[in-house]
Amino acid sequence: MNDKGWVLPYLKENKRLLLFVVLLGFLTVFAASSLMYTSGYLISKSATRPENLLMVYIPIVGVRTFGIGRAVSRYIERLVGHGVVLRILSKMRLKVYQLVEPQVLHPRSKLKTGDVLGILADDVERLQDIYLKTVFPSLVSLFIYLLAVIALGFFSWPFALLMAIYAGVLVFLFPFVSLLVMKAKVQQIKQGRHVLYGRLTDAVMGVSDWQYSGRQMEFIEEYERQEHQLLLLEQKRNRFVRWRNSMAQVVIAIMVVSMLAWTANQSSIGAIDYTLIAAFVLVLFPLTEAFLPLSDAVSEIPSYQDSIDRLSGLELGGKQAADKQGENLIVPNGEPSVLELQHVSFQYDEYRRVLDDVSFSITQGEKVALLGPSGAGKSTILKLIEGVVPPTNGSITLNGVATHEMSASISQWVAVLNQHPHLFDTTILNNIRLGRPDATDEEVYEAAKQVKIHDLIESLPNGYETQVHEMGSRFSGGERQRIALARILLQDVPIVILDEPTIGLDPLTEKELLTTMFDVLKGKSVLWITHHLAFIHKADRVLFLDQGNIVLQGEHEHLLKTNERYQRLYVLDRPFDLTT
Template sequence: MNKIKHLLARDQWIVPFLKTQKSGFFWSILLNLLTIVAASALMFVSGYLISRAAQRPDNILLIYVPIVLTRAFGIARPIFRYAQRLVSHNWVLRFVSKSRQRLYESVASTASSIRGRFQTGKVLSLLADDLDQLQNLYLRTLFPLGTGLLVYLFVSVAVGTVNWLFMLWWLVMLTIIMIIVPTMSFLMNRARVHKQKQLQSQLYTDATDAVLGLQDWVLSGRQKDLVAQQGYIMANLARTKNAGMAFGWWRDFVLQMLVLILVITTLICVGWQFKSNHMAVNFIAAFTLAIFPLVDDFIGVNQGVSEASFYEDSIERLNTLPRPEASQIETGKLNDTTVILNHVTFKYDNKKIIDEVDLVVHPGEKIALLGRSGSGKTTLLKLIAADIAPLSGSITIGNQPVSQLQQQLSTLVAVLDQQSYLFNTSILNNVRMGNIKATDDQVKLAIKQTGLQPLIDSLPNGYETQMQEAGARFSGGEQQRFALARILLQDAPIVILDEPTVSLDPKTEYEVLTQIFKVLQDRTIIWVTHHLTGIDYVDKAYFLENGRFVLADTPKNLRKTSAHFQQLLAMDGIN
């Protein structure tokens, strides 16, 4: 609970909407309370009417008022319920609509930097799961909890008008039902909920990666391994969900038993209170029956609080996304875009990945980072992009620590990696994600600069051609050019190339790299690669080994002085 309070205290998604839409939130809770009151009043009057009618009144007019009230509350309950559903769902749909738009703008305006931090499946989890969880936060937690607190106060005051000792007993029982049991339920269910969310996220990620890499699975003959892996995760997720459902059943059973105790004690207390009065005895059934409609509210509060931990990860993950309005900060505020790494060290599981590295990349300079797999190249990129923080040392852009440039990094640093980040929408929309405020002419110019205009002209629908998911209808080289067009539109002064051509054939690789360095000639480029194709485009090449630079010089000088460099050139078939 404390974590949720802390998250809400610095939240930029839920709290601002609550502040601007307070009236809708208030009316939803009030209408929900009126629904419960009408239902309890219906049972109360019905109980009184049955008891009074059983006494065979001399005149029908003696029970006429209860009959009218029964009809009135019977009509009022569904009306209040319907109105409450209209108000609450309209309110939540407004929230979801605005949040989806804001999430889209955030992802669209910073797609490349987000791709550097989240796998495709993680982003899919954001889009498909997190906003749904926040929708349930209102419908299943905040609305029932707000109503439950009002019911707690309303019932306590109502019972207190009859007998103050009876009111104390109700306060004790309501405290157990609406505070103690929900809190215990939340604490007991929290670990299971986190496990379920992790499995769901893993399922999204693994399934997406499997689809995108399906060809590799087929070529390696490991289809059965893929199916088995997915089946294991799904079975584990099913077991976790079933355990959660069993826990909910037992929680509701405990609540039903507590309500049963409340009903029996109420029957005894009200019977003792009214037994001496011939007319007041009719209230015994009335007070007892009025309890039953409260059960739905009791269960709703407990269910909502028990599921509250579902929302922790969703709120935290959404708030780590850059705000779209913040991502539009003009890079002109940073006159100098020199990248400086000063004695940077990074460890993972007590193993040094980067060891006391120094690096200076001046504006407009092109460098290549080379080395074996696991030498620390990708880690170095993540450090520069502020996706991870160094253990020691400093990383600055324009003499400002990257940790203080989080809201501005998407306008300073663009990322082009080996997997293009393309959606099942039009070519125009996909490229526009580099700058969602760009005009159609600006988008088309960026596409033209990457050499894709002949391809566009050959398509029947031109710029409105649908990409298909992950750009499946286009070749790898074409996908990378579309991603490059997006980076051109993003106009970030620093571009990170994380092996963008690793899956391309040599001829296409050379063509794509030539186009990249041509259109990005006025930008700073930090390029991680295993191959030396296109190495002459960079000003300086750095070789990483065991987290340190073992070679650093221009490609021209390395051709003359480094036997290792010459060997790598020969392996790549470069003269």
């Protein structure tokens, strides 16, 4: 199995603890074997009715000791083993998040919500089984296998080799056969589950459209059909597992009969005492119990490899996205901010140019409206300013530094209020405080007052401790925008981008919200991306983007007087009287 950096580095980093877990696993099997061996001897010895209890006192103490030792070593093994694995998983999840984060906004990203769900819910969790169900049991079983053969060899090497062959069927042959038979099925089941993750998330996100279209039953039937196909594969796998386990029990039975015959023969010739016959036979059961999980562990290797391949693909995409970004960490120092685009061009591929030689700048405190029809390139400009991708040609700089080279520090310069700001399923206080986690309650209250949402929050039964529910469903569109705006005020960055924040709102709510936005953002540089001309007179300058080019620019009043196209758009688009 090719781990591609997702297994071995963590094994090396935690090798001492992992070896300690393996040692504890060995002690558990050793204690269980010693318990059965001592119990067998004690039962046989007691059956001879010894003259004095002291003659079986040591075996009695041994049974108690090994019984307690088995339980204690098993508990410590599980405690330490799961603790190590959980620490490894926490680092894996952090690594996955760091790989996903730069890709989610990347315009060329192929990641889907279902892919991310599958990676987090299945792939990362699957890798914990490598340690708990494969690495630990395999090492313990191999060690016990070698030790048991050597120990039996002290009595009879020919018989030890015979038992080694029997046990080798459980330790080597069955796992190998399981891997060959189960490889294709395990991969199909794993990939099928990922397909279902994708279909399920897509359906959940579009559930209302499925309902309105009247085709919800069509989706359910198709989903159940795919689930049924997976069920058939799992049933085939389970049938093989049942057959394999039955054969394993046959092998164990052969080992028991062979051990019974050998010990009886050895007892008859005086090589061992007859009280050891039961001891030798009973010790087989905990030993073979340690061997049986190996077949399941090895048969899951294809699923581990599939998870590793998927995570490696995520890592490759993350590196490609990271290669586009630099590590210039600069923070605002109070100097005026200047955002400048110089001869910027951008294209997603060689056939589709989205922006062509776009140039403009925004100085500190200036408010610029960027107009344009859908598909004109407005959202692409937003991604370029955020540093998600570099321009194909030209440059986008913030105080002289290219935005795509500013790495995580871009969030200290630029904040974005988009069409549908996400509110997390927690309290209103926490949602606003997301803008600055160290903000005091009073600072949160002040930000809410500025955006005129404080009174509404206070009128709720739990005030700022009110849960907003998933996606902020408790509040209307305008209220969600005000909460998100309060978050931006707490963030306190010099540049704010308004990405069509009033889309879908009624004219009155739009007017009130835009009035609030421009009032609270005084002194900040604002780039207002919109295709709607309501309140456009509040902007210091207007840019009109069409087919990747800036075809109009200037002050609102000047364009209204001198440009016929702008006049026509303004008259057609404004939804209410903006003379006040």
